[in-house]
Amino acid sequence: YPLHGAVSKDHPSMEFAQQYLEKYYSFEKNVEQVFRRKDSSPVVKKIQEMQKFLGLEMTGKLDSSTMDVMLKPRCGVPDVGG
């Protein structure tokens, strides 16, 4: 079942993206389930939330410009949440 092309489970950056979203966007821990679930809209929504905050086009995908920003050095304090 295509995950809306958001993040296929074997996307090379999925692990990194998972950690990034968990660490900075309070993404739930058990992303395995979410990423594998048929309905991947929570993932898309979370990626869009991050893209919005970082001033990126809200594609909901881990496109290259999104990955570029995610790979840049940054502050360790989360962007959302407590």
Place this chain on the structure above:
Amino acid sequence: FTTFPGSPKWRKNHLTYRIVNYTPDLPKESVDSAIEKALKVWEEVTPLNFSRLSEGEADIMISFAVGEHGDFYPFDGPGQSLAHAYPPGPGFYGDAHFDEDEKWTLGPSGTNLFLVAAHELGHSLGLFHSDNKEALMYPVYRFSTNPAQFRLSQDDINGIQSLYGPRPSSDAIVVPLSSVSPRPETPVKCDPALSFDAVSTLRGELLLFKDRYFWRKTRWNSEPEVHLISAFWPSLPSHLDAAYEAHNKDSVFIFKGSQFWAVRGNEVQAGYPKAIYTLGFPPAVRKIDAAVNDSNNKKTYFFVEDKYWRFNEKTNLMDKGFPRLIKDDFPGVESRVDAVLQAFGFFYFFHGSSQFEFDPNARMVTHTLKSNSWLLC
């Protein structure tokens, strides 16, 4: 901008900070200077002011660490997470941690300590991240053109002032951020607008302090020498408030904010800095404007805004009946004194680019000179 959930903020304007350890990437005084400048970024736009502790628990504890460092937020090696900090509050709240696995620098290469520290200290004061790419509080690190030209964005200013309000105009600090690069401009000694931060004698020599420099006038060399303060006393801050020599103690006392240091020759004495309140000042006094020791009566006069105190160097106690108004005992001397010097039986009160020669016997100002007249200008 955003603030942390619940908008935690410090309930006082005078905060302490302590640099707990240092990165081997930079000289200590460069770290001191970068942190001092990062704090000044926020000080300039709020009522907040900061003083540094060299031991004990400060509101903001600043440290360098690698990997797991005891707060459940382990660092991750070079890159990605550079540092983190906690919102205002007791204990570890307010603290800022820097990842020692980064290459900390003062310039564009590596990771610029000043820029990251200014961001992290924004967190220590209560700001969360901003989605404004121009804001200091934007989470992704990018080296702005040059820290020397660094300016807070309006978004940052709106954010911090939503917590603490603006800086009271009377305290407005107009000191431009000088560069954290190692080539700051030397002040021009014959600039007619030159003013001094502090002036003191030292074993017969004359020291005139300005920003991070001081001129030294010796008896054997009429031409004054200019030096970096840190070249003689690395642990002393720059932009001093006051300095005086207690002749009976063979020491020069240096004041900045609510702290002071004792210097003998080029040795900063152990156990300093101390809080000015140990001299007997009330808590309302946050800084000293000027100080001078009267070698005739071994008393030291401390000037704070329009008042002054008198301190007995023999008993180490503030005299009773003080503070008194400056204008009552030094008629003709403008308040808000920058520095004071005693020489040739006169007191020389520095106020901006002017200097008032005061005759204590006649109790009147006998001459008005340019402040830099001592530099043969």
